[in-house]
Amino acid sequence: MPKPVLDHATTAAPRAPDTSYAYKASLIGAAHRFELTDDGLSWRTGGRSGLCRYLDIAAIRLSYRPVSMQSRRFRTDIECADGQRIVVLSTSWQTAALMAPQDRDYRAFLTQLHERMAKGGSRAMLIGGIGPTSYAAGVALSALVGVAIAGLLLRSIATGEWAGALFLVGFAVLFAWQIGGFIGRNRPRTYTFDQLPQGLLP
Structure with a gap:
């Protein structure tokens, strides 16, 4: 067979x-x-x-x-x-x-x-x-920008510049959304x- x-x-x-x-x-x-x-x-x-x-x-x-x-x-x-x-x-x-x-x-x-x-x-x-170095630099820069925005916002409120204060709030939200997402990820x-x-x- x-x-x-x-x-x-x-x-x-x-x-x-x-x-x-x-x-x-x-x-x-x-x-x-x-x-x-x-x-x-x-x-x-x-x-x-x-x-x-x-x-x-x-x-x-x-x-x-x-x-x-x-x-x-x-x-x-x-x-x-x-x-x-x-x-x-x-x-x-x-x-x-x-x-x-x-x-x-x-x-x-x-x-x-x-x-x-x-x-x-x-x-x-x-x-x-x-990389860790780039990440640390990004965190430091974000912190500096956050402090600067907070200072300008307090000054705008103290002087009654409400339009400027609203602009700074909007900018802070946009900055936190974009840069915060980049840093977090x-x-x-x-x-x-x-x-x-x-x-x-x-």
């Missing part, structure tokens, strides 16, 4: 589906394209391309980086062992007046990247927020593969 012919296409180990992500950092520049493959993190920008294997990723830093055109903008900095530095942004330029958020795709891409690194036994350093910390900092993801 003849032996059945094995179908290698069906008996081979299933290949994990690739996950891709792309964004434009500027209106006129080439798009940055990334793909998570079985071999590692593949990237392409214009005529340049490269591959960083998951075990060769030395560090990942997640941060919140709002800009005037987009208040919900997040950034990931990836450092590879060979010196490659990869930047992934959660927004993409669409037109001269539109920087579109890509929240769902950005989150899915980063979640899948961390899962693949963890599965491969990565020992990468996982960092959340900005970007507190320096480390995290683990199974607990990504939600404040640094859209």
Whole structure:
């Protein structure tokens, strides 16, 4: 009785589906394209391309980086062992007046990247927020601005300048909302593969 012919296409180990992500950092520049493959993190920008294997990723830093055109903008900095530095942004330029958020795709891409690194036994350093020096400078500057606003507000009330006092109150609320959110989200910390900092993801 003849032996059945094995179908290698069906008996081979299933290949994990690739996950891709792309964004434009500027209106006129080439798009940055990334793909998570079985071999590692593949990237392409214009005529340049490269591959960083998951075990060769030395560090990942997640941060919140709002800009005037987009208040919900997040950034990931990836450092590879060979010196490659990869930047992934959660927004993409669409037109001269539109920087579109890509929240769902950005989150899915980063979640899948961390899962693949963890599965491969990565020992990468996982960092959340900005550097301690920059963070301390931001906190000190915010405190100085807060003291200055409080002083001006008390003076306006004492002299009966109610219009000026209302303006200062409005400015204080706006400042606390924007700068306070930046400082709060970007507190320096480390995290683990199974607990990504939600404040640094859209």
